[in-house]
Amino acid sequence: MGSRRLAAAALAAVAFFVAAPVDAQKAPSPQQSAALATYERALGDFKSVLAERRRQIEAKQPLPNLPGQALYLARVAVISSYKDLTDVTPSRIGRPNKFEIPPAYFDADIEPLVEEYGRLFDIMEAPPAGAQSSPTPFKDVVDLAVAIARAKGLAPEHAETAGRISLGLFFAETNGKQNVRNARSNTYMGSFQTGPSEDRNGRRKWEKIKADVAAIDPHLSARNDREEARARGTDQRFNHWTNVRNGLMNAHADLFREIPGIVKTLPDPIDQMKLFQLIQIVPTPTRSALKSGDLLNYRVSSPRIMRYLRNNSIFAFGQADRAKTSASYREIFAAMWLFNRKFEKAIAKYAEIKAR
Structure with a gap:
């Protein structure tokens, strides 16, 4: 009798564990169903705009103004709607x-689909005819940044940090491609994606320190003279050397003086690159954060600044992220995950340059 009771109990336990997963698979809630429908619609739109742009390019049809904008917005919608879906259905979170x-x-x-997105941007952002490329684009970025940092008074060690950071900016702006156009803007062009006014401002600042650079590195100064002669009469944004030089001088050279303190606050090279990239995106609050003495806890709450961050893929994806009305720099750094892969490439390329 006792053995029959034990067997019955065992069968009941087996039945419970077999049935439990079925019971757990409840019908999706209205919120989950809506999130799934939104994601599937966004995914369909992304596929559609990719196919349309590919068809236009292969048929050699005229492209619309800012041909990359529709692709960019469609990709943002896919990532955003997927995050909204996983927020309400965590089981949808998949593999890396x-x-x-x-x-x-x-x-x-x-x-x-995202690989096709990248291929289309490569076509749409190809350098214009007559762009003046360099056989050593990555080394140019490092050499220019190091020379400028030395002219700003940095010791060799910290000047090398400026070189590594600047290479990160090159990857952040163009994924390491020189002389590119911009499929989402008619203003920002070239290896460092500068506008005409930024390029002119960088050239003016360069004139003030070029004699100091020549004293520190005559070889680099001679290379600069050759590139300036080659770019004469053209848009200097489409000469790799002059665009990198002018871009660094415009936005970053004065901040190079702060590198010793920045390295103490941000020992991670990727965080250092993120900080300088934020100087590119939201310069005024980033400089204020540096001056505050508490960089990582400094908060921004201006709707305009938050909009600039979102337009550069920071707090841009999903309702929860987009609902943020303020953020500390610690939170901003954490939200810059889309830049991590680019900065890792820059660090690897920097190591390769130094190994030579």
Whole structure:
């Protein structure tokens, strides 16, 4: 009798564990169904705009003004709606992806679509005819940054840090491609994506320190003279050397003086690159944060600044991120995950340059 009771109890336990997963698979809630429908619609739109742009390019049809904007917005919608979906259905969070996007924001199954997105941008942003490329684009960035930092008074060690950071900016702006156009802007062009006024401002600042640079590095100064002669009468943004030089002088050279303190506050090279990239995106609050003495806890709350951050893929994806009305720099750094892969490439390229 006792053995029959034990067997019955065992069968009941087995039945419970077999049935439990079925019971757990409840019908999706209205919120979950709506989030899934929104994601599937965004994914369909992304596929559609990719196919349309590919068809136009292969048919050699005229492209619309800012041909990359529709693609960019469609990609943002896919990532945003996927994050909204995983927020209400965590089981949809999948495996890691090759782009190192947090899995809660991205379904690795659509990697081929994002690869096609990149190929289309490569075509749309190809350098114009007559662009003056360099056979050593990465080394140029490092050499220019180091020379400028030395002219600003930095010791060799910290000047090398300026070189590594500047290489990160090159990857952040163009993924390391020189002389590119911009499929989302008619203003910002070249290896460092500067506008005409920024380029002119950088040239003026260069004139003030070029004699100091020549004293420190005559070889680099001679190279600069050759590039200036080559670029004479053209848009200097489409000579790799002069655009990098002018871009660094415009936005970053004065901040190079702060590198010794920045390295103490931000020992991680990727965080250092993020800080200088924020100088590119939101310079005024970033400089204020540095002066505050408490960089990581400094908060921004201006709607305009938050809009600039979102337009540069920071707090841009999903309702929860987009609802933020303020953020500390610690939170901003954490939200710059889309830049991590680019900065890792820059660090690897810097190590390769130094090894030579």
